[in-house]
Amino acid sequence: MKLWQKVLIGFGIGTVLGLIFPQLAALKPVGDLFIRLIKMLIAPMVFASLVVGASSIGDLRKLGRVGGKTLVYFLVTTAIAIIIGIIIALVIQPGADYVLLEVEEEYEPTPMPNVTDVIVDMVPTNILSSLVSDNMLQIIVAALLIGIAAAMIGDKGKPFLTFCDSLAEVMYNITGLVMNLAPYAAGALMAWVTATSGADVLLPLAKALVAVYIANIIHAAIIYSGAVYIFARMNPLDFFRGMFEAWAVAFTTCSSAATLPVAMRNAQENLGVPSEISSFVQPLGATINMDGTAIYQGVCAYFIAQVYGIQLGLPQYLMIIFTATLASIGTAGVPGAGMIMLSLVLQTVGLPLDGILLLAGVDRIFDMIRTSMNVIGDAAGAIVVASTEGELNLPTGIDISG
Ligand code: ASP
Numbered sequence: 304m305k306l307w308q309k310v311l312i313g314f315g316i317g318t319v320l321g322l323i324f325p326q327l328a329a330l331k332p333v334g335d336l337f338i339r340l341i342k343m344l345i346a347p348m349v350f351a352s353l354v355v356g357a358s359s360i361g362d363l364r365k366l367g368r369v370g371g372k373t374l375v376y377f378l379v380t381t382a383i384a385i386i387i388g389i390i391i392a393l394v395i396q397p398g399a400d401y402v403l404l405e406v407e408e409e410y411e412p413t414p415m416p417n418v419t420d421v422i423v424d425m426v427p428t429n430i431l432s433s434l435v436s437d438n439m440l441q442i443i444v445a446a447l448l449i450g451i452a453a454a455m456i457g458d459k460g461k462p463f464l465t466f467c468d469s470l471a472e473v474m475y476n477i478t479g480l481v482m483n484l485a486p487y488a489a490g491a492l493m494a495w496v497t498a499t500s501g502a503d504v505l506l507p508l509a510k511a512l513v514a515v516y517i518a519n520i521i522h523a524a525i526i527y528s529g530a531v532y533i534f535a536r537m538n539p540l541d542f543f544r545g546m547f548e549a550w551a552v553a554f555t556t557c558s559s560a561a562t563l564p565v566a567m568r569n570a571q572e573n574l575g576v577p578s579e580i581s582s583f584v585q586p587l588g589a590t591i592n593m594d595g596t597a598i599y600q601g602v603c604a605y606f607i608a609q610v611y612g613i614q615l616g617l618p619q620y621l622m623i624i625f626t627a628t629l630a631s632i633g634t635a636g637v638p639g640a641g642m643i644m645l646s647l648v649l650q651t652v653g654l655p656l657d658g659i660l661l662l663a664g665v666d667r668i669f670d671m672i673r674t675s676m677n678v679i680g681d682a683a684g685a686i687v688v689a690s691t692e693g694e695l696n697l698p699t700g701i702d703i704s705g
Pocket of ligand 1: 557558559560593595596634635636637638639640641642670673674677
């Protein structure tokens, strides 16, 4: 049986058993173990493969072009994601029959990040501490510079590049081994989610959940399918099938950072994205490109306005699009980060921050779809960039046996 089939089975069994036996929430450590095994690969894998990638792109102009295309893709798809989210919220009216109970706690806003600080902070002062603390943007900047420099010094750089190449391969290989645990981890995490989110928590928010899920599905079906088809002539079904493992890992772990090794492996092995493009676009995407999070923020800003009886006008909608784009860029690829950044959107638009507390109980269910869409969006971006560079090695038949 293929790995993705086993993951699907694990997923189904976990979901059902969790609903029947709430004690199965105790299985969560099985999922945590899997997440830790994958997380330990991220820093060395991104660093090593990006060094090799940057050295083989070599030409600085090409590197700039790839970077530019990547950022344009990220920004455009994120803005479209929020617009889709708002349209679906307008149609579904998620807050229409929500009964607002007293919210007792107060929610502290997340301060708006200072753009200058963010840019300055991208440059590490100590490469080792960036690696140790998994600071992705700093790792990307350091790896790009080191890769370019290693290529520039010719023969002297070769042993180092060979070492990085081998390190990246070792990490990929471990990803493959660890993925054998994915069916059990998916089952354990789904059992934990369904066991801990009973119907009494889910039902009042059912419409908001449905709106977020539908908006995400529409975004994937139109924008990602369209992007891979138009730019790469890739059959969208092949695309989604090729990324299935990463999708399932993202859905169950709720962390795009932790899913990165699997997502890169899927994009390179199943979809023909060359490693130098995948190792640049996907880690950057896992850090700053969050379409699923953006959709959630759009829908939930509308939901909270509606629940509190606040009318939004065009300026507020534009403000939501603008701040949710920024907020999703600033969202870390870890569970729950998107909900915390929602406070930024609410505060800028002037909506009550306490609204977040209404959503907090089911955040995991929102997070599952937003993370999986964040990861799929990065992979679609890698395909668009690779194919516009003429470097996509389109697979002839997709084998996702793992
Ligand atoms: N959990 C999401 C991710 O890792 C971020 C979020 O909470 O929206 O991509």
